[in-house]
Amino acid sequence: MNLPQSSFPRVVIIGGGFAGLAAAKGLENQELQVVLVDKHNYHTFQPLLYQVATGGLEPDSIAFPLRKRFNDVKNFFFRLAEVVQIHPDKKIIETSIGNLDYDELIIATGSTTNFFGNENIQKNTMEMKSVPQALDIRSLVLENFEEALLTDNLEERNALMNFVIVGGGPTGVELAGALAEMKKGILPKDYPDLDIRKMQINLIQSSAEILKGMSSEASEKAEDFLIGLGVNVWKNLRVLNYDNKIVTTNGEDHFRAETVIWAAGVKGEIVSGLNSSCVIEKAERYKVNEFNQVENHDNIYAIGDVACMKSETNPYGHPMMAQPAIQQGKLVAKNIIAKLFGKKTKAFVYNDKGSMATIGRNKAVVDLPKWKFQGVFAWFVWMFVHLFSLIGFRNKAIVFLNWVYNYVRFDRETRLIIRPFKKKNIV
Amino acid sequence: MNLPQSSFPRVVIIGGGFAGLAAAKGLENQELQVVLVDKHNYHTFQPLLYQVATGGLEPDSIAFPLRKRFNDVKNFFFRLAEVVQIHPDKKIIETSIGNLDYDELIIATGSTTNFFGNENIQKNTMEMKSVPQALDIRSLVLENFEEALLTDNLEERNALMNFVIVGGGPTGVELAGALAEMKKGILPKDYPDLDIRKMQINLIQSSAEILKGMSSEASEKAEDFLIGLGVNVWKNLRVLNYDNKIVTTNGEDHFRAETVIWAAGVKGEIVSGLNSSCVIEKAERYKVNEFNQVENHDNIYAIGDVACMKSETNPYGHPMMAQPAIQQGKLVAKNIIAKLFGKKTKAFVYNDKGSMATIGRNKAVVDLPKWKFQGVFAWFVWMFVHLFSLIGFRNKAIVFLNWVYNYVRFDRETRLIIRPFKKKNIV
Numbered sequence: 001m002n003l004p005q006s007s008f009p010r011v012v013i014i015g016g017g018f019a020g021l022a023a024a025k026g027l028e029n030q031e032l033q034v035v036l037v038d039k040h041n042y043h044t045f046q047p048l049l050y051q052v053a054t055g056g057l058e059p060d061s062i063a064f065p066l067r068k069r070f071n072d073v074k075n076f077f078f079r080l081a082e083v084v085q086i087h088p089d090k091k092i093i094e095t096s097i098g099n100l101d102y103d104e105l106i107i108a109t110g111s112t113t114n115f116f117g118n119e120n121i122q123k124n125t126m127e128m129k130s131v132p133q134a135l136d137i138r139s140l141v142l143e144n145f146e147e148a149l150l151t152d153n154l155e156e157r158n159a160l161m162n163f164v165i166v167g168g169g170p171t172g173v174e175l176a177g178a179l180a181e182m183k184k185g186i187l188p189k190d191y192p193d194l195d196i197r198k199m200q201i202n203l204i205q206s207s208a209e210i211l212k213g214m215s216s217e218a219s220e221k222a223e224d225f226l227i228g229l230g231v232n233v234w235k236n237l238r239v240l241n242y243d244n245k246i247v248t249t250n251g252e253d254h255f256r257a258e259t260v261i262w263a264a265g266v267k268g269e270i271v272s273g274l275n276s277s278c279v280i281e282k283a284e285r286y287k288v289n290e291f292n293q294v295e296n297h298d299n300i301y302a303i304g305d306v307a308c309m310k311s312e313t314n315p316y317g318h319p320m321m322a323q324p325a326i327q328q329g330k331l332v333a334k335n336i337i338a339k340l341f342g343k344k345t346k347a348f349v350y351n352d353k354g355s356m357a358t359i360g361r362n363k364a365v366v367d368l369p370k371w372k373f374q375g376v377f378a379w380f381v382w383m384f385v386h387l388f389s390l391i392g393f394r395n396k397a398i399v400f401l402n403w404v405y406n407y408v409r410f411d412r413e414t415r416l417i418i419r420p421f422k423k424k425n426i427v
Numbered sequence: 428m429n430l431p432q433s434s435f436p437r438v439v440i441i442g443g444g445f446a447g448l449a450a451a452k453g454l455e456n457q458e459l460q461v462v463l464v465d466k467h468n469y470h471t472f473q474p475l476l477y478q479v480a481t482g483g484l485e486p487d488s489i490a491f492p493l494r495k496r497f498n499d500v501k502n503f504f505f506r507l508a509e510v511v512q513i514h515p516d517k518k519i520i521e522t523s524i525g526n527l528d529y530d531e532l533i534i535a536t537g538s539t540t541n542f543f544g545n546e547n548i549q550k551n552t553m554e555m556k557s558v559p560q561a562l563d564i565r566s567l568v569l570e571n572f573e574e575a576l577l578t579d580n581l582e583e584r585n586a587l588m589n590f591v592i593v594g595g596g597p598t599g600v601e602l603a604g605a606l607a608e609m610k611k612g613i614l615p616k617d618y619p620d621l622d623i624r625k626m627q628i629n630l631i632q633s634s635a636e637i638l639k640g641m642s643s644e645a646s647e648k649a650e651d652f653l654i655g656l657g658v659n660v661w662k663n664l665r666v667l668n669y670d671n672k673i674v675t676t677n678g679e680d681h682f683r684a685e686t687v688i689w690a691a692g693v694k695g696e697i698v699s700g701l702n703s704s705c706v707i708e709k710a711e712r713y714k715v716n717e718f719n720q721v722e723n724h725d726n727i728y729a730i731g732d733v734a735c736m737k738s739e740t741n742p743y744g745h746p747m748m749a750q751p752a753i754q755q756g757k758l759v760a761k762n763i764i765a766k767l768f769g770k771k772t773k774a775f776v777y778n779d780k781g782s783m784a785t786i787g788r789n790k791a792v793v794d795l796p797k798w799k800f801q802g803v804f805a806w807f808v809w810m811f812v813h814l815f816s817l818i819g820f821r822n823k824a825i826v827f828l829n830w831v832y833n834y835v836r837f838d839r840e841t842r843l844i845i846r847p848f849k850k851k852n853i854v
Contacts, residue, residue: 002577004620039853041569042843058487058825060841067617068840077620080573080844082853097577131845132854142468146507150429150524190494193431193504394832394840398485398825405821413495413821414487416469417507418558419846426466426509427559 001098003077006033009103011336012093014083014271016043016066019304019325020108021391026333028073031340035102037095039082040130041066045390047322048399049128050171053137054178055186055415056406061398063131064391083109086273088297093271104299104336107271107286108329111305111320114265114283124244125262128171137261138414139421141179144258145191155256161199162257164247166239167264168205169212170357173222175261176203177359178412180229185410201231202255204247206238206264211365213319214355218365221374225359239264266320268306283308285317290347292332301336303328309348318350322389327351358382361407428525430504433460436530438763439520441510441698443470443493446731446752447535448818453760455500458767462529464522466509467557468493472817474749475826476555477598480564481605482613482842483833488825490558491818510536513700515724520698531726531763534698534713535756538732538747541692541710551671552689555598564688565841566848568606571685572618582683588626589684591674593666594691595632596639597784600649602688603630604786605839607656612837628658629682631674633665633691638792640746641782645792648801652786666691693747695733710735712744717774719759728763730755736775745777749816754778785809788834 003010008031013020016038027034042063051057070076081095092101113129115122126137141163148160163179165172179201188196203210203226209219210226210233226233238250247255268285274294285308286294292307294300301307304325308317318324328348335345356378358364364379366372383403390396406412420426430437435458440447443465454461469490478484497503508522519528540556542549553564568590575587590606592599606628615623630637630653636646637653637660653660665677674682695712701721712735713721719734721727731752735744745751755775762772781795783805791806793799810830817823833839847853 002579002620040844041573042845058485059845060485060487060843063843063845065617065840065842068842071616079576080570130854135845143507146468149506152429189498190492193429392840394829394838397828397832401824401828402821405824411821413492413819415492415495416487416490417467418469418486418490418562427557 001079001095001100003033003035003100008033008075009340010035010101011104011106012037012100012102013106013108014038014093015108015110015269015304016040017046017108017110017304017325018322019110019329020106021069022326022329023106023108023303023333024070024076026330027075027336028070029075030337032075032336033077034075035077035079035100036066036070037079037081037083037093037100038066039080041078041080042131043069043391044131045395046129047386047389049131049134050175050178052131052134053128053175054141054182055138055412056178057399057402058414059131059135061395061402062390064395069391083271086271086300088274088300091299102299105301106332107294107300107302107306108304108325109269109271109306110325111266112269113262114267115262116265118241121239121242121262124242125166125260127262128175129266135419136421139417139419140259142415142417143420143422145187145194148194149191158198158200159245159256160258161194161196162202162255162259163200164202164204164255164257164260166204166247166260166262168203168207168210168233168235169263170355172203172205172261172263173210173226173357173359175263176201176226176231177229177363180226180231181360182412183230186412186415190415202234202257203231204234204237204239204249206236208236210235211357214357214365215367215372217372218357218367218374222357222359222365225363229360266305268308270306274300291335291345292328292348301332303332311350314350319355321355323353324350356382356385361410428506428522428527430460430462430527435460435502436767437462437528438531438533439464439527439529440533440535441465441520442535442537442696442731443467444473444535444537444731444752445749446537446756447533448496449753449756450533450535450730450760451497451503453757454502454763455497456502457764459502459763460504461502462504462506462527463493463497464506464508464510464520464527465493466507468505468507469558470496470818471558472822473556474813474816476558476561477602477605479558479561480555480602481568481609482565482839483605484826484829485841486558486562488822488829489817491822496818510698513698513727515701515727518726529726532728533759534721534727534729534733535731535752536696536698536733538693539696540689541694542689543692545668548666548669548689551669552593552687554689555602556693562846563848566844566846567686569842569844570847570849572614572621575621576618585625585627586672586683587685588621588623589629589682589686590627591629591631591682591684591687593631593674593687593689595630595634595637595660595662596690597782599630599632599688599690600637600653600784600786602690603628603653603658604656604790607653607658608787609839610657613839613842617842629661629684630658631661631664631666631676633663635663637662638784641784641792642794642799644799645784645794645801649784649786649792652790656787693732695735697733701727718762718772719755719775728759730759738777741777746782748782750780751777783809783812
């Protein structure tokens, strides 16, 4: 893979998400050679993907070039590649651009959409874990509105304007809210010859409440907000199938819809090579000890979404969110350095800073460890935290400018079909 | 096509570029039904495509949703469609979404890349007339650098870092300058393990000077600027072929390069149905009279790049640029309204406001009718004019912010491979 010779041990990090980036940062300018491998040349700020999907932000403002982040770091190397397999016996990873040997390996591959084995759903629904996927949703939503204009068949038109979002977690809730705001402020102006009242946004949640991981105050308020925005919230309803026409459920309701977004589950993005039965946890995550070491492999760490560290407070592992990923990335870097200098390593303790979700303009819910609040102030806190967490001054400035513009003008201006999803031949 | 019934005559405009947009604007709120048809749902600000291709601007900031532009215009309708054929006898256009009849038809389809019939060149080179094409160039440039890192074969590595731009018009010159600035300021930092001195930027022009349409002062200064930035400028050299490996020419020079951008010619984007031998001009443009009426068709107008209006001052038609397009669009709208009210129509007289091109930071050339100047001031004039010409406050603000950032930081931050060009399966 053409890396410079080095007498220092080599740490390979797979994945430039929150976890991988935090680890790489922690290993800067140490007596180590750090190689970051990712299939994209940019870091994706996943919490804002839903705004890309709904035309509120340009994709380039939530992506940050990984090479640039480490421009001045001498011991850092980036390689654009997909990892095919890990060979722990030979201490090698096999990638699309060749083999790479490691002394320490950090797996930070994150998570991918979990379709729970349903091939129809996997084939026919949209997912939203990457920038291209978010752009596909943006294109599809707009293409469906253009198509709705053309048909005289009322059922077909309604199906084109029917949006089903499966999964009432933060992704589903935020996407449903953003679509509802498009329905309110933008689509009636863009499509004056369509009856936008016919547009339906259905959020389907299999359990008894949305935002399950948050407080009941947050769940209830979020539901109120969504209903206020005109979203149909379906609880205790499980989607069984989608054949590209009809969403069938375990209840009496079914939905004829052209756009179905699957936000009902994620699973660890497991790399083959370590998957002996004992290392895979429920939802396919690597079982790790309190030092994030993968079971039976002292020099292989899994961090972030792909890691499942059981503890008394988190019997099913930590939530698959940015915070645990960042904290684990930082600690693993420290522990690797400690190991290098023969010092003592530290066990991971999750510092739960709380969680939040936004539903729309002036509407968010925030759970802090000692304080829960909802509404306008929560919305400003949400914006501030997200703006602050973005990488790079330019991205922060562009997102801020867009938010101010969208707030003042009640607008979401990047409703562009740059790469059509349905008619892929248009250039 | 599901358009509301109207007792007013219907004007159909094909294409939402500079010309079509100016025409649509001129017909706002008249006793006419205006239908704009475009294969994209956005207007592309083509003069800045080269900045998208080189990571200086996000695509969304130079595209503007067409529906939004006419949100409050009652007599305006937009349809996303590709036009298949014009049937002038039946006063109908045939499109990908059905037929549409017209009373007056404005063809503003613009221009497309002219490969002069060379299929190899068409298949193997990159073109840059649309946002997706500019994004493809951005991906390819970055993918080639990633690949250059991996090979030990020196010839192959040099080919991956060899950029050939064919055509010394504004597009070729601006792209060559932008690539040269990437070579200078950005790529050495992003790829410290590559010898960026090996990166070659070759600009090949078939005639004796670059920027042929401009003054000799402008051409000469632009060439100086390019050479100063390290671009190899080849004049009086004609590219004959590119087999995806080697660019062959009519001279002794040939170039082994992985990236060849074809900016050597454009031709009108002719729609079939009117192409009797008499209406097609050299470079395939519709032959129009001084009212932009297509020969033999009183109610069909061609405007902008696709129109060829011969006059004493412009024996080959007007230059294929924004200014004639905008001016013709405005006048055709006025003439159609005049016809409606039985008033006299006016012949087109081109008001040449001059032309300009930018080569890089503080380096531009400007030809005004009575004043020619080059350098820093020209560069500020170029920026001001382009910023001012962009549609929409948000786009202006975002482009301005990017330019200030890029200027202060010597950076171009959107170097993202969001949709890979070579490995299309990465999502």
